[in-house]
Amino acid sequence: MDAIRFYSRTGNTEKLANLLGEQLHVPAKSIDSPIDKPVDRLFLGGGVYNMSADKHLKAFAANLDPEKVKEVFLFGTSGSVFTIEKQLTKVLKKKKIPVADDHLFLHGVMPKMGNINGHQKKEIEAFAKETVTQ
Numbered sequence: 001m002d003a004i005r006f007y008s009r010t011g012n013t014e015k016l017a018n019l020l021g022e023q024l025h026v027p028a029k030s031i032d033s034p035i036d037k038p039v040d041r042l043f044l045g046g047g048v049y050n051m052s053a054d055k056h057l058k059a060f061a062a063n064l065d066p067e068k069v070k071e072v073f074l075f076g077t078s079g080s081v082f083t084i085e086k087q088l089t090k091v092l093k094k095k096k097i098p099v100a101d102d103h104l105f106l107h108g109v110m111p112k113m114g115n116i117n118g119h120q121k122k123e124i125e126a127f128a129k130e131t132v133t134q
């Protein structure tokens with residue numbers, strides 16, 4: 001079983017999470033929904049704010065139960081080249097939850113604009129396909 005959780009302040013990562021959810025046939029939910037049933041793969045995403053992942057997202061990751069999450073795939077959006085990868089990987093490693101090498105980060109996404117272009121939509125489709133076969 002798979003699950004998608006996201007933290008999104010202005011809607012962009014939510015939009016990405018929903019597009020990914022359509023591809024994976026999994027509902028995308030905010031981090032307000034805890035992971036209560038075991039999942040093989042958790043897709044966990046967020047935006048970048050002042051060069052950092054939001055503290056709520058980091059807390060969500062820190063509170064995950066390693067017994068319930070086999071592997072995490074990170075995704076996210078940002079205005080520039082930053083991602084949540086380093087910070088979230090650090091938190092998840094501490095929890096001994098494996099983080100997949102494969103991830104999906106979209107850049108140049110301006111706050112509230114949800115400006116995900118055609119090429120990026122193709123990237124989302126490819127990511128979904130890649131992760132299914134892993």
Ligand SMILES: Cc1cc2nc3c(=O)[nH]c(=O)nc-3n(C[C@H](O)[C@H](O)[C@H](O)COP(=O)(O)O)c2cc1C
Binds near residue numbers: 049052082109110111
């Ligand atoms: C308060 C604020 C701070 C931001 N700081 C950065 C930043 O330091 N680096 C960056 O690449 N993007 C930054 N951005 C852009 C967001 O990462 C980008 O628009 C992202 O898509 C927002 O995701 P969300 O809509 O899911 O919240 C910032 C946006 C906001 C609103």
